[in-house]
Amino acid sequence: MSNRNEVTRVNIFGREYTIRGAGSPAYISEIAHYVDLKMRQMTDNATMASTAKVAIFAALNIADELYQKREKYEELEESQSSELTHLADRIEQTLSETSHSSVSSASPDSDSSAMIEASAIQQNSTSDIPR
Numbered sequence: 001m002s003n004r005n006e007v008t009r010v011n012i013f014g015r016e017y018t019i020r021g022a023g024s025p026a027y028i029s030e031i032a033h034y035v036d037l038k039m040r041q042m043t044d045n046a047t048m049a050s051t052a053k054v055a056i057f058a059a060l061n062i063a064d065e066l067y068q069k070r071e072k073y074e075e076l077e078e079s080q081s082s083e084l085t086h087l088a089d090r091i092e093q094t095l096s097e098t099s100h101s102s103v104s105s106a107s108p109d110s111d112s113s114a115m116i117e118a119s120a121i122q123q124n125s126t127s128d129i130p131r
Contacts, residue, residue, distance in 0.1 A: 008032075013039040013051060038062055 008025040010017050010032035019028050038058040048054050 012036045013054065015051075035062070 005020050005022055006025055006028075008019045008021070008028040010019055010029055012032050012035055017032070019032065021028055023031075035058065038061055039054050042048065042054045042057045042061070048057070
């Protein structure tokens, strides 16, 4: 959406309206068209005497759609959050297992290399002493 307020002329349920909003004229026209369709659907299902009643029922249907979508979005968000937490726990567990095995495998190697160095020093020092 742009920041400037533009004027858009739309037709909803047979009446023309001038809408000033921050959205693009195409976006405002699309929304107006959607409201128009919803209002026409209300009159397809039953004959209503007043435009106000048609608008109210259309608004209720649109609000119902919004609430259903919002509920699905929240369920999806909760599911993804739970999955991310599970994956993070698995990563932590794997890293923890990897670091423990690295530490335990690194210790014998370190000890072995220290023993090799110590024996080399011992050999050098004993070979330097005349017999």
